[in-house]
Amino acid sequence: MSQAEQPAQGREVDPTERLELLLRDLRSARSGLTSREAARRLVQYGPNELHRRGGHRWPGELVRQFTHPLALLLWAAAALAWVAGIIPVAVAIVVVIVINAAFAFVQELQAERAVEALAAYLPVQAKVLRDGRPAVVPAAELVPGDVLVIDEGDRISADARLVEGGVEIDLSMLTGEAMPVFRSAELLDTGVSLLRARDLVFSGTMCTEGRARAVVFATGMRTELGRIAALSERVQREESPLERQVRKVAWLIAAIAVVTGAAFVPLATFGAHLPVPEAAVFAVGLLVGNVPEGLLPVITLALALGVRDLARRGAVVKRLSAVETLGATGVICTDKTGTLTENRMRVTVIWTAAGTYEPEDGPAAGDARDPALGGLLSVMVACNNAQRDLAGTLTGDPTEMAMLAAADRLGAPGRTGGRLRLFHFDPVLKRMSTVDERDGGTWVDTKGAPETVLPLCTAIMEGGEVRPLTAARRHDVEQVVDAHARRGLRVLALAARRLDPARPAPQERADAERELTLLGLVAMHDPPRAEVAEAVAYCHAAGIRIIVVTGDHALTAAAIAQQVGIAGEHPVVVTGERLDAMSEHDLDALLREHRQLIFARSSPEAKLRIADALRAEGHVVAMTGDGVNDAPALRRADIGVAMGRSGTDVAKEAATMVLTDDNFATIVAAIRSGRQVYDNIRKFICYIFAHTTPEIVPFLVFALAGGAVPLPLTVLQLLAFDVGTETLPALALGREPAEPGLMRRPPRERSESVIRTSMLLRAWLFLGVICAVLSMSGFFYVLLKAGWHPGDPTGPGSPLHHAYRQATTMTFLGMITCQIGTAFAARTERASLRSVGVTSNPLLLWGIAFELALAAVLIYTPPFQALLGTAALTMDMLAFVAPFPLIVWGADEIRRWLLRRREAQPL
Numbered sequence: 001m002s003q004a005e006q007p008a009q010g011r012e013v014d015p016t017e018r019l020e021l022l023l024r025d026l027r028s029a030r031s032g033l034t035s036r037e038a039a040r041r042l043v044q045y046g047p048n049e050l051h052r053r054g055g056h057r058w059p060g061e062l063v064r065q066f067t068h069p070l071a072l073l074l075w076a077a078a079a080l081a082w083v084a085g086i087i088p089v090a091v092a093i094v095v096v097i098v099i100n101a102a103f104a105f106v107q108e109l110q111a112e113r114a115v116e117a118l119a120a121y122l123p124v125q126a127k128v129l130r131d132g133r134p135a136v137v138p139a140a141e142l143v144p145g146d147v148l149v150i151d152e153g154d155r156i157s158a159d160a161r162l163v164e165g166g167v168e169i170d171l172s173m174l175t176g177e178a179m180p181v182f183r184s185a186e187l188l189d190t191g192v193s194l195l196r197a198r199d200l201v202f203s204g205t206m207c208t209e210g211r212a213r214a215v216v217f218a219t220g221m222r223t224e225l226g227r228i229a230a231l232s233e234r235v236q237r238e239e240s241p242l243e244r245q246v247r248k249v250a251w252l253i254a255a256i257a258v259v260t261g262a263a264f265v266p267l268a269t270f271g272a273h274l275p276v277p278e279a280a281v282f283a284v285g286l287l288v289g290n291v292p293e294g295l296l297p298v299i300t301l302a303l304a305l306g307v308r309d310l311a312r313r314g315a316v317v318k319r320l321s322a323v324e325t326l327g328a329t330g331v332i333c334t335d336k337t338g339t340l341t342e343n344r345m346r347v348t349v350i351w352t353a354a355g356t357y358e359p360e361d362g363p364a365a366g367d368a369r370d371p372a373l374g375g376l377l378s379v380m381v382a383c384n385n386a387q388r389d390l391a392g393t394l395t396g397d398p399t400e401m402a403m404l405a406a407a408d409r410l411g412a413p414g415r416t417g418g419r420l421r422l423f424h425f426d427p428v429l430k431r432m433s434t435v436d437e438r439d440g441g442t443w444v445d446t447k448g449a450p451e452t453v454l455p456l457c458t459a460i461m462e463g464g465e466v467r468p469l470t471a472a473r474r475h476d477v478e479q480v481v482d483a484h485a486r487r488g489l490r491v492l493a494l495a496a497r498r499l500d501p502a503r504p505a506p507q508e509r510a511d512a513e514r515e516l517t518l519l520g521l522v523a524m525h526d527p528p529r530a531e532v533a534e535a536v537a538y539c540h541a542a543g544i545r546i547i548v549v550t551g552d553h554a555l556t557a558a559a560i561a562q563q564v565g566i567a568g569e570h571p572v573v574v575t576g577e578r579l580d581a582m583s584e585h586d587l588d589a590l591l592r593e594h595r596q597l598i599f600a601r602s603s604p605e606a607k608l609r610i611a612d613a614l615r616a617e618g619h620v621v622a623m624t625g626d627g628v629n630d631a632p633a634l635r636r637a638d639i640g641v642a643m644g645r646s647g648t649d650v651a652k653e654a655a656t657m658v659l660t661d662d663n664f665a666t667i668v669a670a671i672r673s674g675r676q677v678y679d680n681i682r683k684f685i686c687y688i689f690a691h692t693t694p695e696i697v698p699f700l701v702f703a704l705a706g707g708a709v710p711l712p713l714t715v716l717q718l719l720a721f722d723v724g725t726e727t728l729p730a731l732a733l734g735r736e737p738a739e740p741g742l743m744r745r746p747p748r749e750r751s752e753s754v755i756r757t758s759m760l761l762r763a764w765l766f767l768g769v770i771c772a773v774l775s776m777s778g779f780f781y782v783l784l785k786a787g788w789h790p791g792d793p794t795g796p797g798s799p800l801h802h803a804y805r806q807a808t809t810m811t812f813l814g815m816i817t818c819q820i821g822t823a824f825a826a827r828t829e830r831a832s833l834r835s836v837g838v839t840s841n842p843l844l845l846w847g848i849a850f851e852l853a854l855a856a857v858l859i860y861t862p863p864f865q866a867l868l869g870t871a872a873l874t875m876d877m878l879a880f881v882a883p884f885p886l887i888v889w890g891a892d893e894i895r896r897w898l899l900r901r902r903e904a905q906p907l
C-alpha cells in the first residue's frame with residue numbers, strides 16, 4: 001500500500017458517530033481485540049509512532065557548520081589573504097574551515113544520536129484489553145479497535161473514543177490550554193471539532209484524574225498529534241546555559257584575536273619595517289589561530305556523552321543542560337517510599353482493641369473470636385484496588401498489595417460482593433474509601449493515615465461490641481500508632497460503617513466518610529534500600545543537603561531517615577499542618593536554620609512551596625515525585641526527578657530526569673556524573689586556551705625586535721599547529737575519569753562561570769608562558785648554534801637560510817610537544833596526575849600519538865616542507881625538544897602541589 005493511501009485508513013470511521021456504530025465500523029467490541037487480530041492490524045496500519053518531518057537534515061546542518069558566525073570570521077580572513085595575494089595562506093585557512101566544520105558536524109551528529117537513543121530507555125506503555133483481559137503493551141503496538149484502559153496519571157497514546165467512565169484530561173500538549181477538561185463516555189457530541197468533542201481523548205494528552213475505557217480510532221501519524229507533528233519542523237534543540245556562556249566567551253576571544261591581529265599590523269610595519277600586505281597576512285594568521293571555533297561542538301558532544309552515560313546508569317535526562325545543572329545540585333528533596341525504601345511493603349503487625357496479630361505467623365494466629373479482626377480483614381480486601389492475576393501475582397499499589405497478601409495469609413476470604421462506589425486515594429486527604437456489598441449488607445469501608453481516619457470515627461469495635469470512641473480510647477490508639485511509627489513502620493487505620501439498606505448509597509465523599517467505627521490498625525514494614533546509606537554519606541561529604549518530603553507519618557519518616565543516615569538523633573520534623581500555617585518568611589528561616597529537615601504528612605503543594613523557597617535562596621534543587629499532583633513541583637525544581645517504574649506518566653512528562661530504577665542512589669550517581677562532565681569541559685577549555693600565548697609570542701618577538709629577529713613561526717605553520725593539535729586531545733579530555741575528591745567538595749555556585757579567572761591565568765600566563773618560552777628557546781638554540789647574530793639575514797639564498805627553516809620548525813615542534821605537556825597538566829585541576837593514573841585515559845594517548853605522527857609528516861615529507869617552510873631536524877634538535885612535555889607537565893604538577901598544600905593549611 002502506498003503512503004498516500006495511508007491517511008484514509010484511520011479515518012474511514014467517524015469518531016463522533018454513535019458508539020455502537022463506531023465499534024461496528026472499527027470491527028471491535030467493548031471487550032477489545034484478540035491478540036491475533038491486533039497483530040494482524042499492526043501489519044496493516046503500521047506501528048503507532050510519529051515520524052517527524054525533516055529526517056534528512058544533515059545537508060542543512062553541514063551548511064550551518066560553514067556559515068556560523070565564527071566560520072564567517074574565518075572566511076573573511078581567507079578573503080583578506082586572497083586579496084593580499086598570499087594564495088597558500090588563503091587556501092590554508094579554507095582547509096582550516098573545512099576540517100573544523102567536518103569535526104563539528106561529526107560531533108553534533110554523534111551528540112544528536114546519543115540523545116535520540118534515550119527514547120529506548122523509556123519505552124512508552126499502554127494498558128489495553130486483549131483477549132478480554134487487561135494487558136500492558138508497548139504504545140507503538142496500539143491499533144485502531146483496541147480498547148484502552150485509562151487510569152489517573154496515564155499518558156494517552158492514541159486517539160480514542162470513551163466507552164465507559166469519565167476522566168480529567170490535560171490537553172495542553174495539543175491545545176496549549178493549561179486547565180484540564182472533563183471527558184466522559186456519557187457525553188455525546190456531534191457536529192463540533194474533534195478536539196472539542198467531550199467523549200474523545202487524544203494521543204499525547206494526559207489523564208489527570210478518573211478512570212475510563214476508550215476504543216482507539218486513530219494511531220500514529222493519523223492522530224491529531226501526528227497531524228501537528230507532520231506540520232511542524234523538528235523541535236529545535238535549546239542551547240544550554242553552559243553553551244551560551246561559552247559562546248559568549250568564544251566571541252570575546254574572537255574579538256581579542258581581531259584586535260591583536262589588527263594591532264600587529266602597525267607594530268610589524270613600523271617596528272619590523274615589514275611591508276603592509278605582509279604584515280596583514282601575519283595578522284590574519286594570528287586571528288585564525290586564536291579564534292576558538294572548535295570549542296562549542298566539543299562541549300555539545302561532552303554533554304551528550306554525559307547524557308548517554310547517565311542513561312546507562314539508570315538516569316534518563318531530557319535536556320543536555322540537565323547534565324550541567326546536576327553538577328551544581330546543592331539540595332535534594334526526596335520522598336521516602338520507593339526512593340529511600342524498596343517499596344516492597346509487608347504487613348508485620350495488625351492491631352485491634354482485642355489483640356495484636358502477626359500475619360507472618362499464618363492463619364493460626366488469626367483469632368476467629370475477635371470480630372474486629374474479621375471486619376478489619378474484610379475492609380483490607382474490599383477497600384483495595386490491588387489485583388491478583390491468573391498466575392496469582394499481585395499488581396497495584398504496594399501498600400494495597402501488602403494488605404491483600406496479609407489478609408490472604410490470615411485466611412480472609414476473597415472479595416465477595418460488588419463495589420458500589422470508589423472514593424479514590426487522595427494524597428491530600430491521605431485516605432481512600434469504598435462503598436461495598438459484603439457480609440450480607442452495604443458498607444462504607446475506609447482506610448488511610450490514622451490522623452485523617454480517627455477524626456472520622458465515632459466508635460471502636462471492641463470485643464465484638466461497638467463502643468464510643470472516647471478521648472481516652474482515642475489517646476490509647478494514638479499511642480499504639482506512635483509506637484509502631486517510631487520503629488519506621490507505616491501505619492494505616494481501618495474503619496467501616498454499615499449503611500441503612502433502605503437509603504441510597506452515599507454519592508459524596510463527605511457523606512460516606514462519617515460516623516465510622518474504627519476496626520483496627522495495620523502496620524507495615526518497607527525496608528530501606530541497601531545502597532541508600534552509602535549514597536547519603538556521599539552527599540554529606542559533597543556538601544549536598546537532603547530534605548525528606550514525604551506523605552508518611554512524622555515518626556515513620558524520622559525513623560527511616562535515621563536508618564539511612566539522613567538524620568541524626570533529633571531531626572527537625574515539620575508536619576504538613578505546621579507547614580501550612582507557616583508564612584513564606586518562616587519557611588525561609590526554617591530552611592536556613594536547619595540543615596536536617598523532614599517534612600512529614602506533606603501534600604504535593606508543600607513540595608512546590610519548598611522548591612520555591614530553596615530556589616529563592618539560590619540553591620540548585622533536585623526534587624523527586626511520582627504522582628499527578630507532583631508535576632508542578634517537578635517542573636519548578638531545577639531538576640525534577642520522576643520515578644520510571646512507580647511514577648505516573650504525568651510525572652515523567654514533567655520531570656527533567658527519570659530514574660529507570662527508582663533509586664535514590666542513582667540521583668547521587670547522576671550528580672557525580674554532572675560534576676565530572678562539567679570538570680572535564682573546564683579541562684579542555686583550559687587546554688584549548690593554553691595555546692594562545694605560544695601562538696602570539698613568536699609574532700610579538702618578531703615585531704618588537706624591530707627586524708633584528710626573523711619571524712620564529714610562519715603563518716602556515718601556525719595554521720597547521722592550530723588544526724592538528726586542538727580537537728583530538730580536547731575530545732579525549734572530555735572523557736577523563738573523575739578526579740579524586742570530586743564528591744568531597746561543596747557544590748558549585750549557581751552563578752559560577754565555567755571559565756574562571758584562575759583558569760584563564762593558568763592557561764594564558766602559566767602554561768602558555770612556559771610553552772612560549774620553551775618553544776622560543778628551541779628557535780634560538782638552532783639559530784645561535786648556526787652562528788646567527790641579531791640582524792643577520794636569514795632569507796632565501798642567505799647562508800643561514802636552512803638553519804632558519806630548522807629554527808622555525810623547532811618553534812613549531814616545540815609548541816606541539818609543549819601542548820602534550822599541557823594536555824597532561826590539564827587532566828587534573830587540583831589532584832596530582834599520579835592519583836588519577838598517568839595512562840588512565842587511553843584516548844588521550846591516541847590523540848597524542850596522532851599529533852606526533854602528523855608532526856613527523858609535516859616536518860619530514862618534502863611536499864609539506866615546501867608548503868610550510870619546515871626542514872628536517874637533527875638528533876640533537878629532537879633531543880632538545882624531547883623534555884618539553886615533561887617540563888610543562890612537571891611545572892604544573894608543582895603548582896598543583898603548592899595549591900593543595902595551601903588548601904590543606906588551616907586558615
Ligand SMILES: Nc1ncnc2c1ncn2[C@@H]1O[C@H](COP(=O)(O)OP(=O)(O)OP(=O)(O)O)[C@@H](O)[C@H]1O
Nearest residue numbers: 335336337399427430431432447448449550551552
Ligand atoms: N492506598 C492507600 N489507601 C489509603 N491510604 C493510603 C494509601 N497509600 C498511602 N496511604 C496513606 O497516605 C499516606 C501518604 O501516602 P503517600 O503515598 O502520599 O506518601 P508516601 O508514599 O508515604 O510517601 P512518599 O511521599 O515518601 O512517597 C501514607 O502514609 C498512608 O497513611
